[in-house]
Each structure stands twice: as structure tokens, then as C-alpha cells.
Amino acid sequence: xxxxxxxxxxxxxxxxxxxxxxxxxxxxxxxxxxxxxxxxxxxxxxxxxxxxxxxxxxxxxxxxxxxxxxxxxxxxxxxxxxxxxxxxxxxxxxxxxxxxxxxxxxxxxxxxxxxxxxxxxxxxxxxx
Numbered sequence: 001x002x003x004x005x006x007x008x009x010x011x012x013x014x015x016x017x018x019x020x021x022x023x024x025x026x027x028x029x030x031x032x033x034x035x036x037x038x039x040x041x042x043x044x045x046x047x048x049x050x051x052x053x054x055x056x057x058x059x060x061x062x063x064x065x066x067x068x069x070x071x072x073x074x075x076x077x078x079x080x081x082x083x084x085x086x087x088x089x090x091x092x093x094x095x096x097x098x099x100x101x102x103x104x105x106x107x108x109x110x111x112x113x114x115x116x117x118x119x120x121x122x123x124x125x126x127x128x
Contacts, residue, residue, distance in 0.1 A: 012052070019048045019057055026064065039068040055092035059085045063101060070108075079108035079116055083123060090127050098127065 026041030042065040049058035066081030082104045089098040105124060109117045 015048065015052050016054070019045060019052060019054060022048055023057065023061065026061075030064070030068070035068050035071060039065060042068065055088055056094055056097065059088040059092070059094060059097050059101075062088065063097070063104075066104065070104075075108065075111035076113065076116060079105070079112045079120065082108055083116075083120055086123060086127070 022041055022045040026038050026045055029035075029038035029041060042061050046058060046061035046065060049055075049061055062081050062085035066078040066085065069075075069078035069081055082101055086098055086101040086105060088094075089101060102124065105120050109120045112120070
């Protein structure tokens with residue numbers, strides 16, 4: 001069997017396929033209300049997207065992980081996930097995703113320790 005090599009800087013097709021499957025499983029578990037499993041798959045998707053690298057999918061996986069953390073009441077963890085997603089979105093010019101994350105960051109500011117709240121405020125101000 002001949003294996004095609006990815007060109008420099010291009011993601012490997014098998015890794016992209018694994019990423020897509022992982023994200024689909026995460027969404028499926030989320031829709032079924034199986035949040036723990038969904039969070040596990042979003043964690044995996046986030047790691048795969050970072051390794052591939054695929055900034056858009058990385059930021060989206062972090063955003064979904066944050067949403068699941070928020071749903072289970074882990075507000076500080078959710079805020080950190082949203083902030084990490086927003087940083088990836090900003091660093092890779094994903095303006096739409098960044099705009100989608102702003103309200104979540106703003107809401108998160110009120111639910112976290114003051115130091116993290118200040119970090120979120122600073123991020124929002126610099127990326128305005």
C-alpha cells in the first residue's frame with residue numbers, strides 16, 4: 001500500500017478525517033444529552049485540531065467545551081475555554097467566531113474570580 005505524504009504545512013488527510021469524526025461524535029453526544037461523553041470528545045477534537053493544525057476547528061472545540069463546562073456549573077473552566085477559543089480565533093483572523101465568543105466572555109466575567117475577570121476584560125478591550 002502506498003501512503004501519500006502531506007506537503008509541508010498541509011494537514012494530513014487522515015488526521016483531518018479523525019478530527020471530523022471526533023467532532024461529529026461530540027455533537028451527537030451533546031444532542032443526545034450525554035454531556036460527559038460530549039465533553040470528552042470535544043477535548044479530543046481540541047487536541048487534534050491543535051496538532052493538525054486547524055485553527056477554526058481548534059477554536060470551535062474550545063468553545064463547545066466551554067459551553068459544556070458552563071452547563072455543568074464549572075464557570076471558571078468555561079471562561080478559560082472561551083478565552084482560549086477567542087485567543088485562537090483572534091490570532092487566526094476568525095472574526096465571525098470571535099464575535100460569537102464575545103457575549104460568552106462578557107457573561108463569564110461576572111462568574112469568575114477577579115483576576116480571571118480582569119484577564120477577560122483586557123482581552124476584550126485589546127481585541128475590540
